[in-house]
Amino acid sequence: MVSGQVHVQADRDVCIGAGMCVLTAGAVFDQDDDGLVVVLAENPGDGDADAARQAVANCPSGALSLDERAPADL
Numbered sequence: 001m002v003s004g005q006v007h008v009q010a011d012r013d014v015c016i017g018a019g020m021c022v023l024t025a026g027a028v029f030d031q032d033d034d035g036l037v038v039v040l041a042e043n044p045g046d047g048d049a050d051a052a053r054q055a056v057a058n059c060p061s062g063a064l065s066l067d068e069r070a071p072a073d074l
């Protein structure tokens with residue numbers, strides 16, 4: 001099966017700076033000086049996509065969202 005691409009977004013107005021995303025997917029998310037999330041990789045590759053999914057699921061504030069894009073949609 002060919003995997004689709006993952007697209008992640010972060011709402012910095014909702015982020016509470018808990019840092020869970022950075023611990024879970026440090027290649028995809030970072031935090032700025034105020035502790036708010038910064039997306040490093042909006043379209044993480046296969047190696048980081050699972051970590052990104054996990055980070056989105058675990059974000060305590062619901063600031064993160066993720067679209068699964070099938071190859072046909074690209």
Ligand code: SF4
Nearest residue numbers: 015016018019021059
């Ligand atoms: S896990 Fe959620 S609340 Fe915590 S820093 Fe990341 S986006 Fe912000």
